[in-house]
Amino acid sequence: MPCFLEEKTYKNVVLGGTFDKIHNGHKIFLSEAVLRCTEKLSIGVTDTNMLSAKLLWELIEPCSTRISNLRNFLEDIDSTITYNVVAINDMYGPTKYDSTFNMIVVSEETKRGGDKVNEMREKNNLSKLDIHVVKLISEENHKSYEENKISSKNKVLKPYIIGLTGGIASGKSSVAKKLQKLGAALVNCDKIAHDLYQPGKKCFDMIVETFGSCILKPDGFIDRKALGNIVFNDQTQLNKLNNIVWPVILEEAKKEINHFHTKGFDIIVMEAAVLIQAKWQHECHEIWTCIIPQEEAIRRVVERNGLTEVDAKLRIQAQPSNVEQINEANVVICSLWSHNVTEEQVEKAWNELMAFLTNQVKI
Known part of the structure; x- marks a missing residue:
């Protein structure tokens, strides 16, 4: 008869990541961790200050949303385990001080991160963690950086x-x-605004009166570069310009x-x-x-x-x-x-x- 070896399990397992918009790769990763955990699974979720180096980090969900989504997913997998999902501000999170951890789960891409965690733990006189590496299969239709955000729309009125x-x-x-x-x-609207700056147009006289003749070129037209140097270096001056032109542009x-x-x-x-x-x-x-x-x-x-x-x-x-x-x-x-x-x-x-x-x- 064939002999099947059971996977080793651990009381306290830890892992970390961004976990933005939980996809199939995340689900596999998390499920592997749950399967090897018997009591407590700790998850560090990267907070905003750790994301600024990522391309298009602005599209990533708020940390609180990601934490909530993780809890919901994990409870559906196994509600008997205790889940400690926390925001982290560095790559180590609680691994640098928590002596109860036994094993860390990493992906192939982040295996070096697991090694660095153990180096840190050794410096802090903590026991090294066993490292479990999860091989993830990329999703064929997943485009790493393309994102569209579409919400529900109001009742249509034409146009x-x-x-x-x-x-x-x-x-x-x-x-x-x-x-x-x-x-x-x-x-x-940018073209409309440009036209409003022309002599004889609705905003021309008000702009010259507000900012002075120093913004005029020899031909009598507004020098947009000179005006820009004034308003883009002084919020008060920018507000004055906006209050003149915005209502007219919209009209x-x-x-x-x-x-x-x-x-x-x-x-x-x-x-x-x-x-x-x-x-x-x-x-x-x-x-x-x-x-x-x-x-x-x-x-x-x-x-x-x-x-x-x-x-x-x-x-x-x-x-x-x-x-x-x-x-x-x-x-x-x-x-x-x-x-x-x-x-x-x-x-x-x-x-x-x-x-x-x-x-x-x-x-």
């Missing part, structure tokens, strides 16, 4: 307005063009939306870099936001706008952060990679919107 926003150099204009090709009309945008609707467009994109700061979210059915890591944004702004790295950083920091943008968004698109990858993200979100709108019509 259906997509508010498209994002920080400087985030790729929102490219996304807007893709949406136009898919059949949406486009209202460009003109609504006129364009109505115009496109009369032309037969039922889906209209309102592209606005300031959408969140100006609190125009409620003018839209849903918000799409474009993000890129800050380092890439700085690189693009320096290259595209000819600014110094310091000035580029100042302009970026004057905007809502990626986290703030994401918190307001129904759809998140990252333009960090190739044109084709961005296009795939846009088409996926568009197709989901079309399916939603079609179902609303049927209802």
Whole structure:
């Protein structure tokens, strides 16, 4: 008869990770730990300060959410075990001081982390942990960095307005063009704002009166670079400018939306870099936001706008952060990679919107 060897079990098992949006790999990893634990399973969940080095860390769920999801999943596997799920601020967590641990579970990628834990424990005069390595099978359809965030939508009223926003150099204009090709009309609030700065336009006199003739070029037009140097270095001055132009931009945008609707467009994109700061979210059915890591944004702004790295950083920091943008968004698109990858993200979100709108019509 064949002889089957039982897997060794341990009273106290420990493991750690990010555990964002629990997927099949996480489930295998956690289940392996539960199978080898008889009494207490401790799990360290990486807190926010440990995630900033990760690409698109802003898309990761809050630590409290990840902890709650882990508890629910583990209780469903085996409710007889005690689960200690805690936030950790370094790679060691409780392993650097808890003498009750017997074994640590790691993946092939993080085996070196298990060795480092034992090195730390040895320095602290604690017993080394047995290390169990879990070989994880990658999911065929999993795209590591592509993320779309879609929430429930309100009852549809026509025209259906997509508010498209994002920080400087985030790729929102490219996304807007893709949406136009898919059949949406486009209202460009940045272009509206640019036009309002022209002599004879609604905001021109108020801007010159507020900031002085020093912002004018010899030809009588507003020197946007000179104005930018004033407002992007002084929040009070920026607020003055925004209070002048934002209400007028929205007024003109609504006129364009109505115009496109009369032309037969039922889906209209309102592209606005300031959408969140100006609190125009409620003018839209849903918000799409474009993000890129800050380092890439700085690189693009320096290259595209000819600014110094310091000035580029100042302009970026004057905007809502990626986290703030994401918190307001129904759809998140990252333009960090190739044109084709961005296009795939846009088409996926568009197709989901079309399916939603079609179902609303049927209802």
